[in-house]
Amino acid sequence: MSSNVGEIAGQIWNSLSSSGNKPVSLTTLAKNIDRKKEEIALGVGWLAREGKLHIENIGATIKVALTK
Template identity: 40%
Template sequence: MNTEVIGTWAGLVWTALNESGKMNVKALKKATKLKEKELYAGMGWLAREGKLSIAEIEGDVELELIG
């Protein structure tokens, strides 16, 4: 795994959130068709860039793009 691949996964996460707005991890995983570790790597990339809001609501993790 290299940064180019992780960047591609981040792009899939960004696209899904951009099209659908807020999503939980389960819905995002289904929308992107990524494996769990791939999904979290992409989420981490976007979070590190300050492009992702992550909140825990009623025991579920909800994600949303910032800006």
């Protein structure tokens, strides 16, 4: 399972990198890389643990961007 989470984390990183690193919601990320929102949450957690993501709460929406 952890190798799959690592793969998802890589897809998230690539998606954010190619989009100009604008903050993106988890729902948008799920659509962009064709994954379930729960899988996105696991990948975001992986990247956050590595210090590679900035996570922002905007109302009920969580947006993420790569750290600079």
